[in-house]
Amino acid sequence: MILRSQRFLKLTYSLVASGPQCPHPCQGVHRFQYFGTKCLTSKSSIKLKHITFLTSSSTPKNWSHGLLQYHAQSSSSDLASQNYSLIYAFPAIKGLRALSRLKLMQTGITAALLPTVFFFYLQGQASITLLTYTTGIATFAAVMLYVISYYIRRVVGMMYLDSTHTKLKVSHLSFWGHRRDIYLPVSDVMTLGDTGDSPGESILQLKRYSCSDTFYFSPRLGLVVDKHSFEKVFGTLPQ
Secondary structure, three states, rough: HHHHHHHHHHHHHHHHOOOOOOOOOOOOOOOOOEEOOEEEEOHHHHHHHOOOEOOOOOOOOHHHHHHHHHHHHHHEEEEHHHOOEOOOOOOOOOHHHHHHHHHHHHHHHHHHHHHHHHHHHHHOOOOOOHHHHHHHHHHHHHHHHHHHHHHHHEEEEEEEEEOOOOOEEEHHHHHOOOOOEEEEEEHOOOOOHHHOOOOOOEEEEEEOOOOOEEEOOOOOOOOOOOOHHHHHOOOOOOO
């Protein structure tokens, strides 16, 4: 009986040890499910941080989802760890940020007042004129919030260029007025000659060849910190 149990353990171990290995260098534990963890690599060591494993016999779909999630986090952290130098800044972005949050506050207040006015109207304590007036203000505030946020989100606050001059980091505002960074290949950014802007325009377009999204920046109203690096991305500045 002991010999049979030992043979059974050896056979089980050999079958498990011959299983598929993890294609990523962050340690391979076969027949385990990986969920969105971060791997920190260096020349001397490989560290695994905050890893959660759940045993499973075969979960290819979840495994693929975990790998995609890992690669997204890994590439994002790699981009954030690169050295970037400031090439353009727009100081008035702070004022636009305050305006965006003010519109959010105004819209929230009017939206909160509308149910109250409607309740008093049903109770006969508010007139139809007050209800119509409040509804109009709330609707106008919501439309203005959408319009203002639409353009504010496309104003470039700062631009950075990495040390290899191949990646451009563009900072702009989100819908909630927070800073958001996007990373663009320099080869994908249109030069000023390709965007169709005339040399005399104060506001220029930041466009890409791969998609139709458009951002806006102004070398005249803003500040070109590093003209040489700026022209490597956008070409010669219009005089």
